[in-house]
Amino acid sequence: MSLVKKSLKPHSPEPIESSSRQRIVAGARGHFFAHGFRGVTMDDLAHELGMSKKTLYAHFPSKTALLEAVLLNKFQTVDADLGRVTSGGLPDIPATMQQLLGSLQRHLQEIQPPFIRDVHRNAPELFKSIQSRRRTMVEKHFGKVLGEGRKQGIIRKDLPTGLMLEILLGTIDAIVNPAKMMELKLTLDTALSTILTIFFQGVLTESYRPKS
Numbered sequence: 001m002s003l004v005k006k007s008l009k010p011h012s013p014e015p016i017e018s019s020s021r022q023r024i025v026a027g028a029r030g031h032f033f034a035h036g037f038r039g040v041t042m043d044d045l046a047h048e049l050g051m052s053k054k055t056l057y058a059h060f061p062s063k064t065a066l067l068e069a070v071l072l073n074k075f076q077t078v079d080a081d082l083g084r085v086t087s088g089g090l091p092d093i094p095a096t097m098q099q100l101l102g103s104l105q106r107h108l109q110e111i112q113p114p115f116i117r118d119v120h121r122n123a124p125e126l127f128k129s130i131q132s133r134r135r136t137m138v139e140k141h142f143g144k145v146l147g148e149g150r151k152q153g154i155i156r157k158d159l160p161t162g163l164m165l166e167i168l169l170g171t172i173d174a175i176v177n178p179a180k181m182m183e184l185k186l187t188l189d190t191a192l193s194t195i196l197t198i199f200f201q202g203v204l205t206e207s208y209r210p211k212s
Helices: 019-035 042-049 053-059 063-086 093-108 113-122 124-151 161-175 178-184 188-203
Strands: none
Touching: 019 042, 019 053, 019 063, 019 113, 042 053, 042 063, 063 093, 063 124, 093 124, 093 188, 113 124, 113 178, 124 161, 161 178, 161 188, 178 188
C-alpha cells in the first residue's frame, strides 16, 4: 500500500527554523537515506533523538510530512552547494564541470538504494516531485555552465542548449531509477557521475575533450 494516501500538491512545508526541528530533520535524514523509510518508524526516531513521540508529532504530524521536510532540506543544501560552484563569471568551464561532479557525488553518496526503492515503490507522487525538482536544478546550474561555455567556445555551438539539457535529463530519468540501476549494478552516485562525465565529454568542443 502506498505510504502517500493522497496526491502531494506543491506546497511549502513549515520552515525548519527551530533547533528541535533541525535536529529531527538531521536525524531522520540519516536514517531515511541509509535504510529507506518503510523500516524506520516514528518510535525509532523519537527513541534515537531522545524525545517523546508527542514532541516529534508536534513538529511533524506524520512520517510523510517529515520525509517531505527531509527532502526539502536535502534539495536546498544541494542547490546552495551547486550555486556556489556556478556563481560568478565561470572563467574555467572544465574546472567548473569537475567541481559540479564532485559536489554531486558527495551529496549522492548519502542516498542508498533502499531509500530510492521505497520512494519509487511506495510514494510514486513523491518520486515524481523529486524528478521535477531535479530537473529544475539541472536546468538552473548546468544550463548556466552550458550557456557560458558556448560563449567561450568550450561547449559546442552546433547543439542548442535546450536540446543538450533534454538529452541529459532524459538519460538521467531513464537510468536513475531502482530497476535500471539494479540491472546495471550501479549506485546512485556512480550512475549520475558516469552520465555526467559522458555528457560533458560529448558537449565539449574537440580541442577541450580529454585525449585518450
